[in-house]
Amino acid sequence: MTLRADARRNRDLLVAAAIAVVAEEGPDASLNEIARRAGVGPGTLYRHFPTRDALLAAVFEGRLSRLCEQSEELAESKPPGEALIAWLRLLTVHAMTDQGLGARMMLPTPAAGVDCWTMLRTAADRLLLPAQSEGRVRPDIDFTDLVELTAGIARSAPDPARADRLLTLTLDGLRTGHVAQRTEKQ
Amino acid sequence: MTLRADARRNRDLLVAAAIAVVAEEGPDASLNEIARRAGVGPGTLYRHFPTRDALLAAVFEGRLSRLCEQSEELAESKPPGEALIAWLRLLTVHAMTDQGLGARMMLPTPAAGVDCWTMLRTAADRLLLPAQSEGRVRPDIDFTDLVELTAGIARSAPDPARADRLLTLTLDGLRTGHVAQRTEKQ
DNA sequence: ACCTGAACACCGTTCAAGT
């Protein structure tokens, strides 16, 4: 189960290199380039990460764990409704970094390992469920709805400011008791 | 301005081949493969379409013009609010075909020619503006908002049924006079 | 057990040579 010392070291080198290269060139960065930067043969990369998404999941892990911490902090420091919304804003920002690495890993990509998905789910549910039982968010909203909507926004918005606007527009449909401003003439 | 006969013929062959290949393999399909299928050298493809997006724009053109027609039809057959919503559903479906070719071309990609963008804009505004002046849609909503939101949904939804749900959720934030169902307990 | 790196088929892109 536990890796040999040199294998472990190579794995770490690969992830570190991947973090750097993906930050520069995004999630479609060259795998050979990552291996080169790690000082390792391409075969070694494939041994540790059989698929591109497996490697990207490792890169995303750090960002994801921060997102979980922030979810806990918000759960304690803010009332349910506000906490969820604040966290969704953070989620959108994270989804846009590294040329959309986040938005790509947030959706359940086959063979990326389900770890990401379940980590995200617990982080989100921690804020969503209370918000719903307090009647601040529609009860028929799902974790999946939240993730797909924010991932979509992150993918299509040209910059963070636009993403924030689109999120606000979408939230006006999620929040209970919110009445969209009326402008009817009849 | 007008092309020589053989040039014209090659252009048509390329677009036809591109339509077929993109339908099979999506917008990241191999350009060499498209040239091969058109019975033409790769250089000829580059001569007619200097960039991948230029070729994809030509492929998308047919779909786009249908979308414009449908916009006109809906403008005549339905009241403003319903017409817009019906068209947004069509837009979402079109954005999901060919592995997301639509969602890609709907956003203003540099050097795809602005034609797509303006065609889409007139089609959308034809339905959006009346819906707004009748007070069915918030007045602060923009054409850009609409396109980015639907493109985002199309990119993140795993299938058309999910896309439809996400669109409905989003619409509940766009429609005026809609009160999200209340479930408050306090 | 794990690593290496040469090798294969393919890709996007260019450009001299043709007609």
Place this chain on the structure above:
DNA sequence: ACCTGAACACCGTTCAAGT
């Protein structure tokens, strides 16, 4: 004026050979 297709540098991926 336009087309051709060989050529280049690169990519993802594999796998015999090494330690």
